[in-house]
Amino acid sequence: MDLTMRGVTKSFGANNALRGVDFRLSGGEICALLGENGAGKSTLMNILGGVVPRDSGDVLIDGKPVSFAGPKYSLAAGIAFIHQELNLINDLTVYENLFLGREPRTRSGAIDIPRMRSEGRRMLEGMGVDLDVNAMTRGLDASYKQIVEIARAMMAAASIIIMDEPTSSLTDPEIERVFAMMRALRGQGVGIVFISHKLREVARIADRYAVLRDGEMVAEGNVADVTASDLARFMVGRDVRADALSQRLRSPRSVLRAERLTGNGFRDVSFDVHAGEILGFTGLLGDGRSELFLSIFGAGGPYTGSVYLDGKPFHPRGATRAADNGLAYLPRNRKENGIIPDMDALENGSIVVWPKISRFGFIDRRRQGDMFAGQVRALRIKLAKPTDMITSLSGGNQQKVVLAKWLSSNPRVLILDNPTQGVDVGAKEEIYDIILGLARQGVAIALLSSEAQEIIRVCDRALVMYHGAVAGEAWGETMRERAIMRLATGAGV
Ligand SMILES: Nc1ncnc2c1ncn2[C@@H]1O[C@H](COP(=O)(O)OP(=O)(O)OP(=O)(O)O)[C@@H](O)[C@H]1O
Ligand SMILES: [Mg+2]
Structure with missing residues (x-):
């Protein structure tokens, strides 16, 4: 798999969210997409996933131009998307959400619920999460919903996975397990776009980085060649403080x-x-x-x-x-x-x-x-x-x-x-x-x-x-x- 985005532009009214952006991704690599809040990361990925239409530019997968009219079509073409906003259906169970849109069938053509349950259970166990696949999604804490989203994307047998801040409400051990799965998928040739504001995570998991600032691609390269503070500087355009903060006095009251x-x-x-x-x-x-x-x-x-x-x-x-x-x-x-x-x-x-x-x-x-x-x-x-x-x-x-x-x-x-x-x-x-x-x-x-x-x-x-x-x-x-x-x-x- 080989993805190329060329000269992509998108405006919302007078707001030029993307101004001629080039982006590429190969199978078997994890590319971090970085940038300040509002830089255009989600918009670029929404265009790839067919969530919003682009104004101009090309998207090529294995050299062939593609354009998806909606998320359904990009999923069918092998692009799984973990959205920044949680995207599950509250009135369904966990296992139904895990297989939404690609339910397995029995030989008679009925939806294979036992298989959904057992495969879903195996996936969540593999992630080390204690979560009942029969639970209703509505009642879950957002962190668990995030886990379900990640599991769903990982099970989709996609060739490209877009992860838009997948770990924002998870803690280190859970993130560790997500990373282990990302590495396994990378080993199978899947290309992953990883959006995160946690630069220490990026330094540990990503192979390449691409930095957007105000809708333009301003830096790209191999993660091994830079430090986390370099990445922060590319994003913000100046040095970002990382030293200790002053200690305060606490009153006895x-x-x-x-x-x-x-x-x-x-x-x-x-x-x-x-x-x-x-x-x-x-x-x-x-x-x-x-x-x-x-x-x-x-x-x-x-x-x-x-x-x-x-x-x-x-x-x-x-x-x-x-x-x-x-x-x-x-x-x-x-x-x-x-x-x-x-x-x-x-x-x-x-x-x-x-x-x-x-x-x-x-x-x-x-x-x-x-x-x-x-x-x-x-x-x-x-x-x-x-x-x-x-x-x-x-x-x-x-x-x-x-x-x-x-x-x-x-x-x-x-x-x-x-x-x-x-x-x-x-x-x-x-x-x-x-x-x-x-x-x-x-x-x-x-x-x-x-x-x-x-x-x-x-x-x-x-x-x-x-x-x-x-x-x-x-x-x-x-x-x-x-x-x-x-x-x-x-x-x-
Ligand atoms: N549906 C929309 N309508 C109007 N403006 C939008 C819409 N979606 C995005 N924008 C604008 O496009 C710009 C880029 O937004 P985008 O969501 O791509 O940023 P981002 O890099 O993902 O930021 P964050 O890190 O905060 O998620 C912002 O100025 C935003 O206000
Ligand atoms: Mg975003």
């Missing part, structure tokens, strides 16, 4: 305190977040950290145990009450939980601050606009105008809009679940600066993250969870990736 919380997905969890402290929570898939904080915020399931805010019992009924009390909560997987797709970027970015910017029931449009403009600058959100629909922004820029909204809500307690998921390396550093700045102003921050590196760089202290319980605490000398991994896998310290 406890702001958010949890005592022996037990609920669906977590048990016997106690902790204390002080003013000015950034307390990390990490663990593997199924560790329960998100369920825990959803419950505390009043948006999850019921629990037993006590929560105190500034020393007073705190049991909000519903998320609005929690927000009134100065709690801000950035949910993970903003695609599913954070954005309001029918609204524009400005509305999505300022909805929680409405009480602050409205007078006599009317929204002060000028203040709203000024605040949003400030956020756009600070987080380098790429959009043409604030009234662009949120869904027309690139994946990472949508994430930034939702993050901006919570950062600007002036909270006393800030709960951030995977705050830099899908965000490019440059903007990540800006986000860390904002989080540290809020801590310096005395905000108590709980940072939930699947990336051990992020926890180590930003947090003073971290609780590592395993199957819903706190497996141990890391701070100072124990804030090391190996120590965190040992706790996260239940191996003890």
Whole structure:
């Protein structure tokens, strides 16, 4: 298999998303497609996959021009696509999603359900995932949905696999297994396009790289010839900081305190977040950290145990009450939980601050606009105008809009679940600066993250969870990736 894209252009209105892009991929190689949020990565791959039509340019597979009228046709031609947005049908079971569009048949022509079940089960076992193939997809956490998407693409017997940020909500051991499967497919001659903002991953898995900046291909080469900071520089156009961040002072005053919380997905969890402290929570898939904080915020399931805010019992009924009390909560997987797709970027970015910017029931449009403009600058959100629909922004820029909204809500307690998921390396550093700045102003921050590196760089202290319980605490000398991994896998310290 040999893929060549030549002179590909695509505009959305006045926005030139791709300006004459060349891209090639051979069978048996993994090519990383890199670039800042909004650089055009997904658009280029959507054109290859027949999801959006191109304005001009050629796509050739084994020298033959191709053009797919829809994803169905590209799949039939041997191109499997793992989309940045999860793309499963919620009302189907896991095994039905795994075989969607290519269901195996029995000799009599009926759909071979036992075979779907057993092959699906084998695939998931091979990925080391404890997931029932008969489960309904709707009820799955987004990380599991991501696993199902990956499994589906890997089972499709494709000659090209496009992976658009497949690992954004997975943790290291799961990513490791995905990588092992990618290497096996590469060995069988499959060509893989791998899109990721995690440059350390890219350095480990990819053979070649191609970097887009503002719709143009600006750098290409062999991964072995460059460092991760070289790649960051190609993407952003300047050096990106990688050194340690300053340590903060934590005040003795406890702001958010949890005592022996037990609920669906977590048990016997106690902790204390002080003013000015950034307390990390990490663990593997199924560790329960998100369920825990959803419950505390009043948006999850019921629990037993006590929560105190500034020393007073705190049991909000519903998320609005929690927000009134100065709690801000950035949910993970903003695609599913954070954005309001029918609204524009400005509305999505300022909805929680409405009480602050409205007078006599009317929204002060000028203040709203000024605040949003400030956020756009600070987080380098790429959009043409604030009234662009949120869904027309690139994946990472949508994430930034939702993050901006919570950062600007002036909270006393800030709960951030995977705050830099899908965000490019440059903007990540800006986000860390904002989080540290809020801590310096005395905000108590709980940072939930699947990336051990992020926890180590930003947090003073971290609780590592395993199957819903706190497996141990890391701070100072124990804030090391190996120590965190040992706790996260239940191996003890
Ligand atoms: N359906 C659409 N309508 C309007 N503009 C769009 C649409 N899809 C993409 N764009 C614009 O095209 C540009 C490239 O977006 P794209 O999604 O390809 O970026 P990306 O490199 O994948 O970024 P990210 O890392 O954030 O996913 C952005 O400016 C985006 O706003
Ligand atoms: Mg994208």
